[in-house]
Amino acid sequence: MLGRIGTVVRSLRESMKAMGLDRAVERAAEMIPDARDRLTYISTMTEQAAERALNAVDRAQPIQDRLHQQSHDLAERWAHWSATHIEYEEVKSLVLETRMFLEDIPEQTRETNKELLEITMAQDFQDLTGQVIKKLMEVVIDVEHQLLDLLVDGLCPEQDRDEVRRRIYSQFQEAESESKDGSLLNGPQIDPAGDEVVSGQDQVDDLLDQLGL
Template structure:
């Protein structure tokens, strides 16, 4: 394993693959003087370098070597930018996001079941109290109209007392079910926090992917043409608060969609 592998932290298999590609390319070329490594590095940096006579005679080997060199360059660039770690984190965050959304669905379902069960238990109690009150109201109307006998009046008084007692007990039961419904809504606090984390995770993943597309697309090369002073100033400006009239920032989902379409995605 070479020094580059030790410094970069690449896996042994990945470094061995890159080294084998470089060695296989060097074995078929004559040994040159000291400046030769510089020429090779320049050829690697330029995807459109001129093929040698040996490469023209063996196009398959030339293509394999060229792809390997481009892969190494892309891999090193990703590591320098830190995007490989960001994409790796995004890949590991996706299953975590699925688990979080599944957790939200479970809590929501449990809360819905508790709420419906409490309503199913409270509604018959409330309906009975209402029906008994309507019946007693009709009997008292007859009493006020002198349409009830003494015995009917005594029976009405007993029914009224019984209804009042049942109303107290029924109201307590309904209050208990209402408390159950209120307690079932505590899922909102937990699911709200989880949803916020999932949204933040999605925004970070989108930002990483957009940075990747901007850096490795033809349009993205424009960002390297700005003077360094402008880059430093943009870093000091912080996040863009008012993106209206700005062409160098993506402000909303519509602009993100337009950018992806312009890149062919």
């Protein structure tokens, strides 16, 4: 049995080589690692951008909390001074603290603006990953065409191959046009109750399980 299987495999390999199909399979296989590397790059860049933005928010939040608390405390003390009679020394202390607070505001706002700029700069990954995604789509289309040619050459009579290719490519173009005119132009799904929307990690995990990943 194993000998017969080996004979069939060798025969298939020789037939593919004779028709030049082995090179098509080889080219398709060579593109897969490149596509995988590009997807890894996109994942890494996206993760780094998210971390930069979240870290900047974590650093800016205490600054804003401190400004809020200090301004609130001073406002209450000034309201108390307006409503009641307090000693001169207490008034002097209140004025001094208010002055220090006002002098400190420019530095704290500068630090906040610095973190906001960091969040903005973290979004530069979109331009880089957009270029990679475009190239990745070209790779996917190329692999698709290579595999399609392989199937057509292997399954169709020679006199019918050109017509079969033409019909298949025409169907591809129609499907792509419908996709652009339909779901893509509708924008992202924003209704979390929609049937095609994955809105939580549990649903993501279930989807990966269904795909065997």
